[in-house]
Amino acid sequence: MRVHIETYGCTRNKADAEIMEALLVNAGYEIVDLDSADYVIVNTCAVKDPTENHMRKRIKELLDAGKKVIVTGCLPHINIEAIDERVSAILGVKSINRITEAIELAERGVKLVDVEQRGIDKLELPRMWKSKVVFVVPISEGCLNACTYCATRFARGILKSYSPEKIVRWVKEALAKGYKEIQLSSEDTGCYGFDIGTNLAELLDELTSIEGEFRIRVGMMNPNHVIKFLDELIDAYKDEKIYKFLHLPVQSGDNEILRKMGRTYTVEDFETIVKAFRKEFPELNLNTDIIVGFPGESEEAFQNTVELIKRVKPDKINVSRFSPRPGTLAARMPDQIVGWRAKERSRYLHRLRLAISYEINQKYVGRELLVLTHGEGKKGGVEGRTMNYKEIILPEAPIGEFVKVKVTKATATYLMGELITSSL
Incomplete structure (x- = not known):
């Protein structure tokens, strides 16, 4: 039996896909390209309404093309009604260990639907070793927040x-196989360990004590958790094995909107964390997330967000328009913002973001930096990451090595450079 896996969304979904692939291969299934597949697993994301619509369309396309489709990922939990009834099976994120069973039942004409919440430990399941450079390690699943707009929970x-x-x-094990970058993944790495008597800083101390030349990229963490152990986390970040990269979503620069979002921190908390990190790591690569058009977001509230961005100047901002998701409190809130206004605000912030990013990236031109090369770039060349996780494109370089480069050009979204030395 031949199977193809399509994965959408976050690094957690990518790790889940590698688990399913390993289970299938161990059971004797062949992983193939789309055209050759008997079954197609669509590992879905449904964080926003446009994403859900794309998932719907893709599932229908595959079914109309005569493919047998199994749907996994977040969509079954968030809006199972959106899934075409012709699919062969539906598995939730905590049922992926049943993937081979789902195909076996489908072959007998039985449709397995399992979206139960159960205590599955994914680190006990096998993984496929895909890339030879980057390995994603899930450190937890779920979160401790109750954001009023979020359906992922x-x-x-x-x-x-x-x-x-x-x-x-x-x-x-990943390092023994030659991997050079470890990505710690979770819905919120900031609350890792709170349920088992530890925290992210203590985990990082353990990981950086492992011998070898490698780097750790820490995934997104929410301000309300980070501020509880800020000094300890900064101390852990001082190790050279940790990328000086911080993904800290603020979502709004207005405290009243944050309250409506259920975010349980203030703009001041966010700025306190940023200032503390930048004091120790002046070249911190700060990424943040903003939602515009949240219900009740007045022009004043939006301008508060604009002013925050101008003060903080993140390296990158992920701007999203509010998208009402099924079952969330925010979807039922009054004062929903009309689409054209949310789009207008999104465009303004996107332009501001590009201007800030371009200004920051220009400061790297002419400098010599250490870079870990990842692989072929999407538009050619070799893509790599600096030690604060800036993306850089090189004309040529050995893959999966730490190399010294000179930055020759900068855009708003990435750097360009040339190889000076490598370990080859």
């Missing part, structure tokens, strides 16, 4: 942290 549930011992074991 319906899929991933309440925080379940994986044991530090298992995480260390996976990291050591």
Whole structure:
């Protein structure tokens, strides 16, 4: 039996896809390209309404083309009614260990639907070793927040942290296989360990004590958790094995909107964290997220967000228009913002973001930097990451190595450079 896997969304979904692929291969299934596949697994994302619509369309396209489709990922939890009834099986994010069973039942004409929330430990499941440079390690699943707009928590549930011992074991195995970058993944890495008597800083200390030349990229963390152990986290970040990269979503620069969002921190908390990190790491690569058009967002509230961005000047801003998701409190709130106004605000912030990013990136031109090369760039050349996780494109370079480069040009979204030395 031949299977093709399509994965959408976050790094957690990519890790889930590698688990399913390993289970299938171990059971004797062949992983193939789309044209050759008997079954297509669509590992879905449904964080926003446009994403859900894309998932709907893709599933229908595959079914209309005569493919047998199995749907996994977040969509089954968030809006199972959006899934075409012709699919062969539906599995939630905590049922992926049943993927081979789903195909076996489908072959007998039985449709398995399992979206139960259960205590599955994904670090006990096998993984396919795909890239030879970057390895994603899930450190927990679920979160401790109750954001009024978020439907992902319906899929991933309440925080379940994986044991530090298992995480260390996976990291050591990846390094032994030659991987050079470890990406710690979770819905919110900032609350890792709160349910098992530890925290992210303690985990990072354990991981950086592992011998070898490698780097760790820490995934998104929310301000309300980070501020609880800020000094400890900054101390952990001082190790050279950790990229000086911080993904800290603020979502709004207005405290009243943050309250309506259920974010449980203030703009001042966010700025306190940023200032503390930048004091220790002046070249911190700060990424943040903004939602525009949230219900009740007045022009004054939006301008508060604009002023925050101008003060803080993040390296990158992920701007999203508010999208009402099924079952969320925000979807039922009064004072919904009309689409054209949200789009107008989104465009303004996007232009501001590009201007700020371009200004920051220009400061790198002419400098010599250490870079870890990842692989072929989407538009040619070799893509790599600096030690603060800036993307850089090189004309040529060995893959999966730490190399010294000179930055020759900068755009708003990436750097360009040339190879000076490598370990080859």
